[in-house]
Amino acid sequence: MAFTKKNEEAVSPVIGVILMVAITVILAAVIAAFVFGMAGNISKTKVVAATASRVDANTIRVTYMGGQDSAGLQTITFTVNDTVAAGQLGNPGTTLGIGNSTTLTAGTTGVPGKNHVVGVGLWTDGTKQVVVDQTL
Numbered sequence: 463m464a465f466t467k468k469n470e471e472a473v474s475p476v477i478g479v480i481l482m483v484a485i486t487v488i489l490a491a492v493i494a495a496f497v498f499g500m501a502g503n504i505s506k507t508k509v510v511a512a513t514a515s516r517v518d519a520n521t522i523r524v525t526y527m528g529g530q531d532s533a534g535l536q537t538i539t540f541t542v543n544d545t546v547a548a549g550q551l552g553n554p555g556t557t558l559g560i561g562n563s564t565t566l567t568a569g570t571t572g573v574p575g576k577n578h579v580v581g582v583g584l585w586t587d588g589t590k591q592v593v594v595d596q597t598l
Contacts, residue, residue: 505589510535512551512594514579521565522579522598526551528560534586538593541580543569554584568598 510529517523524540537552549566552558568577581594 508535508583508585508589508591510583510593512538512581514581514594514596514598516568516577516598517565520568522568522577523563523565524549524551524579524581524594525563526558526560526593531585532560533557535583536586537584538581539584540564540566540582540594542566543576543578545569551581557586 508529508531510532511527512524513527514522514524522542524538526535526538535552535558536554536556537550537558540549540551549564551562551564566579575597577598579594579596579598580592583591583593585591
C-alpha cells in the first residue's frame with residue numbers, strides 16, 4: 463500500500479503575502495488621504511427650503527419655508543435668468559424669518575416656463591449654498 467503525501471506547505475506563505483500586500487495598500491491610501499488633505503475639506507450640506515411660484519405673467523413670488531438649519535440663515539439672494547440682484551430675502555446680521563416672502567420680476571415676461579429662479583443662502587458661519595433652483 464503506497465502512501466501519498468500532500469504538499470500543503472505553499473498555502474500559508476501565499477496567504478501571508480496576499481495579506482501583507484493588502485495591509486500595505488490600505489495603509490498607503492490612509493496616509494495619502496491625510497497628506498493630500500482629502501479628509502479635511504468635506505462640508506455638511508445645509509437643510510432649508512424655499513418655494514417659488516408664478517403670481518402672474520410678470521411676477522414670481524418666493525417664500526422661505528425654514529428647515530433644520532434655518533437658525534443661522536441670514537439672507538437669500540435671488541437671480542432670474544442670471545440677472546444678479548433680482549431680489550433678496552432677509553438682512554445681513556439678522557436671522558431670516560420663516561414665512562418671509564418677496565416678489566421678483568420675471569425675466570421673460572408673459573412666457574411661463576422660461577424663467578430660471580436661483581436663490582443662494584448666506585449663513586452666519588459664512589457658508590453659501592443654493593436654496594432654491596426652479597424654472598417657472
